[in-house]
Amino acid sequence: MNNVIKRLVLMLIIVYAPSAMAKLNVFACEPEWGALAQELGGNALHIYTATTGKQDSHHIQARPSLFAKVRRADLLICTGAELEIGWLPLLLRKTGNGRIQPGQLGYFMATDYVRLREKPRILDRRGGDVHAAGNPHIQTDPHNIARVAKVLAQRLVELDASNAAHYQKRYQDFSNRWKIAIQRWEKQAEALKGLSIVVHHKSWIYLEHWLGLKEIATLEPKPGIPPSSRHLADVLKKLKHRPAKMVIYAAYQDSRPAYWLSQKAGIPAVILPFTVGGTTEARDLFTLFDDTLKRLRDAIK
Amino acid sequence: MNNQLAVAIALAISSSPAMSVAEDDLTTLRGQLETMKQEYDQRIQALEKRLEDAEEAAQSAQSTAKRAEEAAYDVAPSRQSSSANAFNPKISLILDGRYAHFSNGANYKIPGFQLGGEAGLGKSGLSLGHSELAMSANIDDKFYGNLTIALHDHDGETKVELEEAYFETLALGNGFTVKAGRFLSAVGYLNEHHEHAWDFADAPLIYRGLFGNQIRDDGIQVNWMAPTDLFIQTGAELFRGDAFPAGGGAHDGIGAYSLFANLGGDIGVSHSWQIGFSHWSADVKERAGGHGHVHEEEHELHHVAHNPSFTGDSYVNAIDFIYKWAPNGNPKNRNFKFQWEYFDRREEGNIAMLGSEPLETSYYDGHQKGWYAQTVYQFMPQWRVGLRYDRLDSNNTTSNAEVLKEAGLHNEGITPERYSLMIDWSNSEFSRFRLQFNRDESSNEPDDQLFLQYTHSLGSHGAHQF
Numbered sequence: 001m002n003n004v005i006k007r008l009v010l011m012l013i014i015v016y017a018p019s020a021m022a023k024l025n026v027f028a029c030e031p032e033w034g035a036l037a038q039e040l041g042g043n044a045l046h047i048y049t050a051t052t053g054k055q056d057s058h059h060i061q062a063r064p065s066l067f068a069k070v071r072r073a074d075l076l077i078c079t080g081a082e083l084e085i086g087w088l089p090l091l092l093r094k095t096g097n098g099r100i101q102p103g104q105l106g107y108f109m110a111t112d113y114v115r116l117r118e119k120p121r122i123l124d125r126r127g128g129d130v131h132a133a134g135n136p137h138i139q140t141d142p143h144n145i146a147r148v149a150k151v152l153a154q155r156l157v158e159l160d161a162s163n164a165a166h167y168q169k170r171y172q173d174f175s176n177r178w179k180i181a182i183q184r185w186e187k188q189a190e191a192l193k194g195l196s197i198v199v200h201h202k203s204w205i206y207l208e209h210w211l212g213l214k215e216i217a218t219l220e221p222k223p224g225i226p227p228s229s230r231h232l233a234d235v236l237k238k239l240k241h242r243p244a245k246m247v248i249y250a251a252y253q254d255s256r257p258a259y260w261l262s263q264k265a266g267i268p269a270v271i272l273p274f275t276v277g278g279t280t281e282a283r284d285l286f287t288l289f290d291d292t293l294k295r296l297r298d299a300i301k
Numbered sequence: 302m303n304n305q306l307a308v309a310i311a312l313a314i315s316s317s318p319a320m321s322v323a324e325d326d327l328t329t330l331r332g333q334l335e336t337m338k339q340e341y342d343q344r345i346q347a348l349e350k351r352l353e354d355a356e357e358a359a360q361s362a363q364s365t366a367k368r369a370e371e372a373a374y375d376v377a378p379s380r381q382s383s384s385a386n387a388f389n390p391k392i393s394l395i396l397d398g399r400y401a402h403f404s405n406g407a408n409y410k411i412p413g414f415q416l417g418g419e420a421g422l423g424k425s426g427l428s429l430g431h432s433e434l435a436m437s438a439n440i441d442d443k444f445y446g447n448l449t450i451a452l453h454d455h456d457g458e459t460k461v462e463l464e465e466a467y468f469e470t471l472a473l474g475n476g477f478t479v480k481a482g483r484f485l486s487a488v489g490y491l492n493e494h495h496e497h498a499w500d501f502a503d504a505p506l507i508y509r510g511l512f513g514n515q516i517r518d519d520g521i522q523v524n525w526m527a528p529t530d531l532f533i534q535t536g537a538e539l540f541r542g543d544a545f546p547a548g549g550g551a552h553d554g555i556g557a558y559s560l561f562a563n564l565g566g567d568i569g570v571s572h573s574w575q576i577g578f579s580h581w582s583a584d585v586k587e588r589a590g591g592h593g594h595v596h597e598e599e600h601e602l603h604h605v606a607h608n609p610s611f612t613g614d615s616y617v618n619a620i621d622f623i624y625k626w627a628p629n630g631n632p633k634n635r636n637f638k639f640q641w642e643y644f645d646r647r648e649e650g651n652i653a654m655l656g657s658e659p660l661e662t663s664y665y666d667g668h669q670k671g672w673y674a675q676t677v678y679q680f681m682p683q684w685r686v687g688l689r690y691d692r693l694d695s696n697n698t699t700s701n702a703e704v705l706k707e708a709g710l711h712n713e714g715i716t717p718e719r720y721s722l723m724i725d726w727s728n729s730e731f732s733r734f735r736l737q738f739n740r741d742e743s744s745n746e747p748d749d750q751l752f753l754q755y756t757h758s759l760g761s762h763g764a765h766q767f
Contacts, residue, residue: 051630052570052629052630054570054629054630054631055629055630055631056631056633058633059631059633059730060630060632061632061765061767062764062765062766062767063565063567063573063625063767064532064563064564064565064566064573064575064767065530065532065565065566065567065573067526067532067534067565068526068527068531068532068533068565068566069530071476071526071527072528082762085762085764086762086763086764087764087765088764089764090764090765090766092471093445093469093471093478094478094524094526095476095478095526096470096472096473096474096475096476096477096478096524096526097472097474097476098442098443098471098472098473098474099474101442101471101472102439103442104442125729125731125759128729129729129730129731129762222729224729224730225728225729226682226683252629252631252633254634254682
């Protein structure tokens with residue numbers, strides 16, 4: 001009997017010991033935050049990214065594998081603003097992990113640190129699956145990434161003080177490279193100013209604001225409701241009066257509606273990565289915007 | 302200025318008789334003109350300067366504004382969006398209604414199984430299903446609470462049913478969670494899913510036959526999740542044991558318990574799976590259940606038929622397997638789900654036929670088992686089709702052969718089967734319309750069943766269980 005207990009204790013030690021010594025476990029809901037954590041933390045973090053650029057983060061199922069990861073997370077980095085409302089609350093509740101509950105240091109929602117656009121005046125689902133806090137797709141503007149990076153770096157320092165200098169140094173380095181990159185992108189984007197576009201879902205307003213693009217129509221009749229043929233016909237009609245230069249869709253979205261409109265209206269359909277991993281070129285945060293701008297510029301050539 | 306203008310005008314008027322003007326007058330005028338020109342040049346320059354200044358000021362104002370805006374972003378409201386509805390609990394409502402048609406519904410029974418709880422076909426024709434009201438919120442940093450109320454009609458009266466009322470711990474740590482109150486048992490897979498989240502309009506036959514659709518009871522659940530990459534969850538429940546199929550709250554109100562374990566994970570990015578094992582056991586005290594009739598006639602039948610009452614031990618062993626597929630792990634447009642569950646129940650005890658004169662009793666040894674398999678395929682946004690097959694088997698014995706027949710526990714030499722086909726359309730994730738057809742061969746008189754159902758959810762966004 002004693003032997004059995006000894007063995008059990010040993011087993012528990014083996015199971016728990018590595019986690020006590022190990023790096024900070026980061027659970028990133030979306031690839032952009034996983035990539036940002038990688039920029040700021042590097043080797044000091046053990047990062048798990050819950051979704052890929054090919055997935056719609058509104059519609060993720062609370063899979064067993066996600067429970068297992070959240071169970072061990074020290075820091076949760078998500079978009080917030082109800083983007084993950086269909087799955088994250090369940091993961092938080094069922095894993096009983098006190099470190100990452102709302103209000104804890106391990107609970108980090110990026111949209112808490114950016115002023116959101118399109119905050120609905122009327123909360124009514126007749127307007128589709130609207131988010132009460134505003135449009136959550138903030139990562140399409142690099143200035144937002146910079147804002148989030150600043151607070152996230154502070155958070156990492158708070159959570160893991162022994163590596164404070166490491167995080168601060170990496171943040172400085174990232175911040176400098178990011179500023180230079182933004183200047184480069186803004187220069188490249190001059191040609192795009194005033195460009196009229198049609199979008200699949202209302203996921204690009206931060207990009208539109210940043211680059212001065214004009215959104216003429218959306219393929220979804222209401223946010224979250226798939227494009228219907230009647231609505232597409234309306235969009236086509238609208239384009240007769242207010243022509244657009246291209247139709248944009250994210251890598252995870254169904255491409256058929258965009259291609260239908262592309263053919264009928266004679267404008268290019270442009271796939272954009274939307275987040276890291278959306279296209280093979282968008283490998284990290286820098287190449288995400290490089291690729292986004294390249295695709296937009298190629299489409300107006 | 303006016304004076305100079307007057308001079309200039311006078312000069313212009315008097316210019317035709319210019320010959321009469323003296324030489325020195327001309328020189329004076331020229332001088333005056335020169336001064337005027339210089340003065341105007343200066344004024345224009347001054348004006349240009351002012352314009353430039355104004356432009357510069359405007360520009361700097363603009364950039365100040367822009368800087369202010371940026372600054373505002375930088376000190377953006379901290380954590381304002383973590384709770385959109387402040388301190389109010391999240392409220393969600395489920396509206397459910399249907400049209401049903403049964404070719405042979407009036408005599409519905411499953412030979413070999415004692416139906417109880419909410420088992421049965423429901424009403425034919427137009428009717429409301431369960432209208433549900435659920436409220437939930439974090440109680441504080443350590444606890445979460447939930448209350449679900451269902452309203453449904455029973456014998457022309459609207460009944461309020463407390464479906465769930467529990468709290469759950471949020472921060473025990475080390476993978477532990479404790480839940481207490483009334484809740485759906487973690488036995489099996491579908492049992493923990495609310496009826497409105499089911500993929501078919503009715504419960505699998507085995508759930509109907511063993512549990513009266515679902516096991517919900519008052520009790521406490523302890524749950525532990527292992528700190529491994531593979532999802533390993535195990536837990537135990539203690540129940541009062543009042544609700545069907547335990548029926549009776551034996552042992553001073555701790556009459557049933559369960560043990561469960563689930564394993565799960567992903568295979569690549571597109572596939573995920575879960576396998577579950579569970580055991581449920583109860584000391585059953587006087588479990589009654591009107592057998593084999595439609596809900597609406599239950600009342601009437603109680604008077605004419607004898608109702609079996611079971612007292613004894615009941616053990617259920619179950620295994621379930623779930624597999625899901627979504628291309629690139631993105632279920633929004635297309636996804637597939639396979640679900641299989643197997644239950645095996647053994648019971649030993651005594652049956653009394655309530656209402657019989659003199660009271661008929663018998664020793665009872667029951668063995669009932671069954672499984673179902675179902676697939677649901679979303680082939681395009683908004684549209685899903687599903688196929689389900691149910692199969693039951695029973696081998697019950699009693700010391701008094703009459704009781705076996707009267708109680709409906711004789712299998713009548715058949716293995717109940719059912720084939721179901723459904724198609725549903727969801728405008729958004731909050732609304733759903735479903736058409737379902739069943740070929741129910743539960744008894745010797747096969748029943749063709751048709752359901753047209755709507756299920757809508759209002760209010761706060763629910764989470765989707767795996």
